[in-house]
Amino acid sequence: MSNNISITTESLTKIHLHSFKHHASSVNGILLGKVDKNSILITDIIPLFHTQTLLPMFEVAMIQIEKYCRDNNIDIVGYYHSNQCIANELEPEPIAKKIADRLNNELNNMCFLMISKIEVNRPSGLVSIDKIGSDWLKNRKTLITIDTTSNSEDINVILKRNLQNIKESQIYDFEEYLSNPTCDWLNKSLVL
């Protein structure tokens, strides 16, 4: 089953800012949006953790995210992950595979994306990891397009501007909320 995966500029920026904020760790989060039989549109993301993902807090986050989705008429459509080391950049860590398996079992259709470098032949910097047999393997051929309907700026331009303004310090993930309840893990007031 191959999907057409599309992601809004804002969601893509948030994913990269999250990984820039915690540049020395592995980061992960949940993708939200709309899903069809074989197309997925990612319209928002919830950054989750930037140290190891352990089960109890992951479940706490998922329960609250599911409620948020129901209230806002949006679906959980996938999971994004970035390894800690560049050496095996596109081989998901075991915990990432575990989470992807769980989401795959619970959802009709989902995508698992890993963060990589933004290049000419990979304009989003994301690579899709597909379930082949019982394993999760990278599939560079799956095209991930950037949905520019609400924001047509080039991703490199947006990222550069935000990084120069140290905007990445204002994106909060669930783990930061746990150590400081004033942090908004929904990132509602983040203007890119």
Next chain:
Amino acid sequence: MSEMLMLTSSDSIEIYRYEEKIRNSGRSFNWVLVRDTLRFLRKSKIRKSNLVSKYGLKLVTQYLNKLDDQEGYDTIEQVIIACLDCGDETNPKKLLEQLKSKFGKDSVRVQRIQALCYESNNQLAEALQIFESILKKYPSDALSMKRQVAIFKGQGNLNKAIQVLNAYLQIYMCDLEAWLELSSFHISYLSYSTALYCLEEVLLNAPINFVFYIKYAETLYCLGGSENYNSAIQYYTHSLELNSPTEMDKLDHPPTFLPAIYGIIMSIYSMCEEGHPLKESQLKLMEWAQNNLLIITKKYSSNDKLNLVKHFIDSTDIFNKD
């Protein structure tokens, strides 16, 4: 891993204050402030490479004579490492030459920095060679061993990294950071029981740090089963004893014990789901945790969170079940 250690003390608040002061000093360069900030960062081992490379570089190139000898060279080393972290290669080379001319090429500390420069340039074989030669002369050089672990980890060779780290820990059994790092290797391989063993060593070495009890409890929870949920509850409550919610009103910063409260609720709920009978004290604990979670959310979080937290409490409720 250093993020975990930061959470514990007022270090994170203090570094925030230093950063604010530096930001507010605007275009004028306050070398005393920068020197003090760098001093604090050396002591607390917090990683702020952008800050150090930007301001520290100016300090050591233009104001080196204002620092006394030993501190000057310590600061140069700190700035080199920060610049390498930021991907800068030209400045570290120049500063390293300065160190070489002062201390000689054979100084172990200078050699380690040279190896770091190789590492940053992806010349891992050369870096490993330097560390091996240092270890031949000084077999217990902790920093060289740790860099070896870091190189293997960076290469993605976790097995080799674990091997070297185990050998290191045979010698340095009280190195908290090393046990934490080893536990994180095992957690990334999902070997939770081995990770628990490492975390026990961490707890032995830092028995009053509440963060590690939470980490231990979360790893117990990952293993699953009523016995582990039961133990997890004990560790969560112990972490609350060390990071007391009763003093919440006296804090000048938001509470940091949400993981413990959430963890208690999840553990008790999971025990209940498995059909395990709950003690009276655990029922009271659950009620207390649910109430406290609501209080904290109402006081510190934005309005939209209250709905989500209420739903969470309902979903994990054990009192109103049929």
